[in-house]
Structure formats: structure tokens, C-alpha cells
Amino acid sequence: MEETRALARFVVNSRLDDVPEPARHEARRSLVNWLGCALGGSRHDAINIALTALGPFSGPPQAAVLGRLERLDILHAALINGMSAHVLDFDDTHLRTLLHPSVPVASALLALGERRALTGADFLHAFILGVEVECRIANAIYFAHNVNWYITGTAGAFGAAAAAGRVLGLDEQKMTWAFGIAATQAAGLREMAGTMCKSFVHGRAAQNGMTAALLATKGFTSSERTIEAPRGFAHVLAARCRLEEITDRLGERYEIALNTYKPYACGVVCHPVIDGCIQLRDRHSFKLEQIAAVELRVHPLALKLTGTKAPQGGLESKWSIYHSAAVAICDGGAGEHQYTDERVRAPKVQRLRERISAEADASLREDEAHVTITLADGRILERHVEHAIGSAGNPMSDRDLEDKFRGLADGVLPLAQTNALIEKCWSVATLADVAEIARMAVPNPPRSPFEKGGWRVL
């Protein structure tokens, strides 16, 4: 079976009319969530540093840096916007594989939409196709891949290549090459957890995938059996794989329909525990000092991925189930403000964190958890969360997503602009030019350092 070519053929031949309306609506929800996250992350230190370090090497100011005044060439814009959209760990999740679908695909596509005519409908279609490609490849490998790799950095580059390649009009042969060029850049070690490199890996997937599509346009060649070859992407980056996942009912069911959104700004495997902690806090009356112990029972993956007991900083705390439970009990929430360096060092959070223990239970689902709080007076408070908020079994509503967007854009854009931008996202399929969204997603006046005489030199 030639999976690589089958995916290329699908992307080249798909028509938007083939995509069922529920999948299209989920794509719009993904766009709202992605853009909100990019705005919210746009002032993060990782973004400031990357812009300072790499800005002097950017090409012409072709595309917006979302939420900011700079403009960059489209490849750098894809990188930086992908980083912003992920850096808060607040972006969407394909739960089966833990891939973050929108970051590589939307970050590449919107930048490309500023460079060439692209209707909102074509944007939406290419977005759906990009997500389809990356999630199907992820389905084939995640179980033997995620322990070492960030799957958004690896499979995600294929998604960006597919979406950009579709918009650039690649034929089947060139789309096949684009997948190979993407694969040969696929990278991202999970060892980078808790550091700025994590967002870098995610932004690089957008940039690398777009690079692949651009090179393929001009006839740059690669392997034509990139995914399935014995030394190809799947076999090398996963000890076991299920290649049949890649073409299973291709064009009949759409992976975008399975996308989920986080109510909390941390690793998705922490979410059921956070739900449980907030619910116990809201339903019972107790003071922090009364807590003797907090016991968590979770899916084994949660402990594997978020088992850091004493995180050293904000980024690392997003991958600590102990910190997540502590702030949920202390603050009744787990938004971006709960995962800052300051909050990590706050004495009352620290003290509570030390009283929390966690145990893996293979009988639980990933979106399920048990939380038990034992108080000094002997009371035992228990909560069983069957489906975390934001999971497939308990999704965020469109209104929830709008509220999340407004919270993230607060301080970045004026509220009226934010509301208009949300409206644009919902009506994306009717836009004559998707670049309208990029233009509205920057503060006014949109003056760039380029316009003021270029970047500061190295």
C-alpha cells in the first residue's frame, strides 16, 4: 500500500463540498481557539526572545505577527505565530494522539493567505485537509512515538505541508514530494519539556511544512514512499506502527470532528484532576491549612507526562499534575495566570503541592480521574470525574470558546476589535480574502519595525 501517495491524491482531489457541515463547524471552532491562543501567547518571553534573535534575518514584511506590531516574511510568521499559539499550552488537542492540530496548519495557512489571494472557504478547506493528514499519520504511530517525540513537531509538519501545498496548487507528484521534504525535517524531542524549545518545536512544524510545500512547487524531489518505506518516517520514528490507520475510510470520516479545546492552560492529561479539585473546592467548605493530604488517581499516561513534583518555572509547571491540582484548589482555576514563575514559587501553592500524591490506575480513561482530599479534622472529600470539561464527552460550547478567546485577547486587542475578530472567524467561509483576519489580529496602529527603518543589528 502506498500511503504517502494515497494521502497526496486525497489532498489534491478533495472538494470542500465533500466535507460534512459538522466537520466544517469544528474547523471554525478550531480557528477561534487557535487565534485566541496565538493572541494570548504573543507577549510571552519565548516570543520576545525569538523575535529579537531571528527578526534581523527575516525577509520582507509579508505577514502579521498575531497580536503584535512586527511583520515578517511568511516563513518566519508561520514559526512565530505557531510558537505563540502553543506557548501557553492552551491550544487544541486531538485526544487520541495528543497532537495539537491547529498550530502547524493554521499558522502556515494564514501567513500564506497574506502572500497570495486566498478565500476564506479555500482557507477552511485547506485547514481541514492539513489536519486530516497530520492526524492520520499520528494515528499510525502515536502509541510508540509520543514517549520520545512531540508528535506535533513530527506529524504536524505533514499537516502544514498538505495545507500549504493545497493552496499552492501542487499536483499529486509534487504533494508526494512535499510530504517527503516535510518528513526529512520532522523533529522535536520530548526532553525539551518545560523549556522554550517546546513552543519552538511546534512553530517549526508550521515553518518546515510550508518550506516543504514551497520547495515542492518548484520541483524539489524527495522519496515517494516517505511514510511507509522500511526506513521511512513511520518505521524510524516509531518502534511499531499501524499504517492502515492512514487510509482507513479516508474522505469518509474527518479527524477535525474529533478536535477538543482546553479550558485549562496546561497539559490535557491534567484536566480531569483540575475539574475534580475545582468541584470539591466549590462544593465543600474548608481552608487550605486544613488540608492534610490530596490523593489523585489517574490514567497512567497522566503520570508519565506530567509527573514533575516540583516544577522550577511557569513552563514546566504546565506539565506538573501536582502543581495543577494545587492551583485548582488554591485559586479555583487553571488559566495562564496559574502557570507563571510567580505562582510556582508562591509559598501556599508550594506547601499544598507537597501534600499531593498521585497514583496511576490503568482502569481509568485519559479524561477520567478520582480526587480525594483528606482534611485535618478527619473529613474525606471525594470526587470522581467521568469526562473532563473540554474532552470529547464533555466539550466546550461555542460560547465557552468565545469567552476563552476574550480572556486571552484581553490586554492585547481592544474588546470591540476582539469581538469583531471572533465574528470574522465564525464567518470565515464567506470571506473573499482570509488575510482580513490577519489584519484584524494586530493592535492598531499596525506599524512595523521595518517601516521604521529595519531591525536592530546583531
Place this chain on the structure above:
Amino acid sequence: MEETRALARFVVNSRLDDVPEPARHEARRSLVNWLGCALGGSRHDAINIALTALGPFSGPPQAAVLGRLERLDILHAALINGMSAHVLDFDDTHLRTLLHPSVPVASALLALGERRALTGADFLHAFILGVEVECRIANAIYFAHNVNWYITGTAGAFGAAAAAGRVLGLDEQKMTWAFGIAATQAAGLREMAGTMCKSFVHGRAAQNGMTAALLATKGFTSSERTIEAPRGFAHVLAARCRLEEITDRLGERYEIALNTYKPYACGVVCHPVIDGCIQLRDRHSFKLEQIAAVELRVHPLALKLTGTKAPQGGLESKWSIYHSAAVAICDGGAGEHQYTDERVRAPKVQRLRERISAEADASLREDEAHVTITLADGRILERHVEHAIGSAGNPMSDRDLEDKFRGLADGVLPLAQTNALIEKCWSVATLADVAEIARMAVPNPPRSPFEKGGWRVL
């Protein structure tokens, strides 16, 4: 043991005076060979396509594209020059690991030398350090890594990061981060053999490593145990590793001293066979039509890496031991002209290729081979090559390297300029500004498309 930090400390604290003169001379030889290869490869289709596809996104014209009129930002220059230097498969080889040491390191460094003041001595020193880092990391993993990955794409990015980081004045902490940022981009599937992606992987190592150093300069963070952590670079990209290789006699012996240069424009594991074929052709009198069979006996790796019986094009033929033996017998050589699409399709080469068989013999070294030609009249011609020309046991002389350079630069630069450039390379340690070399390595007049009004739009 903290290998990552130990390497960072070494790079930060090294002094050129610590490096023995033979290692410094080998570095100069490497520079001559690298630059010649970059000039020779500069007109290849892969380079033309990459420049056309990516040029419109280049930043300011900061650095030369060797052998050409374009100027690019230093990151794109590192990419394209790295691709040019490798695309003919004629570049240097660290025989133990099959890493191509100069491509990532020199391609990043020379571009950086056009952006900031850099003496030839500091260039040479940083080059030696970059090679040291990449080769030591390669020593730790190659035996369980090369079957799937291009080690220059993976370990090479560390070399470029080390060299660029040294020139940028990184301290130990930031150098440690630079290694992490490099590792998180480490990529390059061997599945891409025979396609344009192979040179892309090699150029990307230069670009990615420089990106890592630039980000680290501004404080971009990564893991601090990138190489040795349980989920770090070595363990994830190799099923087995020998981490002790990384620090073994660090600062006492230098890997650059082990560098080798190819007399032939193809995979180094083919070279002993080519020697044998040329020697039999020169010493015996026979016609091509008389050949009944050619039998090769080689190290098993040679068959694993270059076992393609019927290559489809020039790039793929560089990895066919059958094609290499055929052209060596037909043409008495194996330069870049023997590995073109035309030569692959030439009927007499094709007919001879079909009469060649090869067998693996684990008792042979990698630079050793037996060649047996059986003629229709019953004569049997045999040749045992103990050490291929260009191997450590039989190195090319300085004069050989100059001749190779002149052959590669022919048609790119006028002979007088070529000779002056070779002289500059030999005297690099005395140059006040290494950018002189970059300026001399382009045709006159050095007018760039930027000066003429920018790149053609997408």
C-alpha cells in the same frame, strides 16, 4: 556524567594555542576541500530550485551564495552553501562515523563571518571546535544510528551550533542551551537517499545549528541534559550508545585530525571498489565487450548503503556501488561527470552495470575491497585494494586537494581567482577578516538580484 555541559564548557574555554599544528593543518585542508565542493555544487539543480523557492523569503543580503551572484541573509546562506557543499557527495568524511564534518560547521561560520568581525584565526578555531563537537557526538551513536538517519543532519547541527556559539561569545550556560535547541531540530531520514532532500538535510544542519546559537544568545532555553538524558538525543536517536566517547580525552586529541577527502564524487564506501576497477583498467588490456562478469567483495556496510542495482538518476547513482564500478571501468574515473542523469542512462554503462555482482565480507575493512573481472576469453583479472585513495591509510596530498578544487571551480570562477582563493584558504589563520574568502568565492561582478530590485514574487 553531564556530557552536554562538558562539551559546552570545552567549547567556551578552548584556546587556539591548545590545538596542535597537525590538527590546524587538517582544518585548513578541510576548508580547501569544503569550499571547492561548494563551488562545484553551486550550479546544481537542487541549488537552483532551492534558491528560486526560498529566495523570496530571504532577509537582507548579508552573505554570499558561494559561486553565485545572489546574496542572502546569513541563515539562508548557511542553508544554500551547505547544500552546495554536499550535493555532489564529494565532501569530506569522518570515516569512523561517515559524518561529513565541514558542511554544517564551515557553512554556518563563513556566513556568520560576513555579518560580524571574525579573524581567520578565530574562524579556524571555531571550525575545529564545531567539528570536535559533532564528531564526538557521532562517535557515541553512529553504529546504531546511521542505518536510519543522516548523521550530518543530526549530530552536524550540534557542530554548527558550537562553532557559531563560540563566535557569538556564548557562555557555558547559553552554549548548553544552544546544544538543546540544535538537538530539537535534529532530523534527516536516510530514506531520502538519491533525492534532493539529501543535500537539504545537510544544509539544514548548518542553518539549524546557527539558529540555535542565535536563539541561545538572547537567552532562549532548552533542556540542559540534551545529549545524555533518558529521553535525550542519544538514547532517542540510537538504540544503543556509548556516551563515554563524548568526553574521552576531550581537548587532548582532535577529531579533525581524522578527516578524509574523497577523490571520487560518490558515497565513500564505494571508493575502494573504484580504485580497484581503475587499477585493473589501467594495468590490463581489454575491451568493454569482452567483460563477462565483474565481482566485488566489500565490507557489509558498502552493500547496505550503496546496494542500488539500477539507479534512476544522477543523485541516486552516487549511492550505487554497481554504477560506481561500471563508470570506473568505462571511464577510468568517478568524478561529478560520472554521476549525471545522462551517464546513468548511457547504454554501455547500463550494460556493464548489469554484469556486476557484489558480495559482503565482514572480514574486510570499510576502505578495503576485492575486484575480480572475468573476461569472455577466460582471463581472470584480480585486484585487492587494501586502503582506498583518500582514506586515512592513503590520504590525498595537499596538491591533490588543490587539483580537486581547481576541477570543481572550473567554469564557476576564472582560474586566477581560483588559485588566489586556494592561497587564501591555506593562509586563513593570518586573515584579519575571514569574509575575504566569501567575497573572493563569487563570480565578478558580484551583483545580486536584491540590488536589481528584489526577487521575483511567488
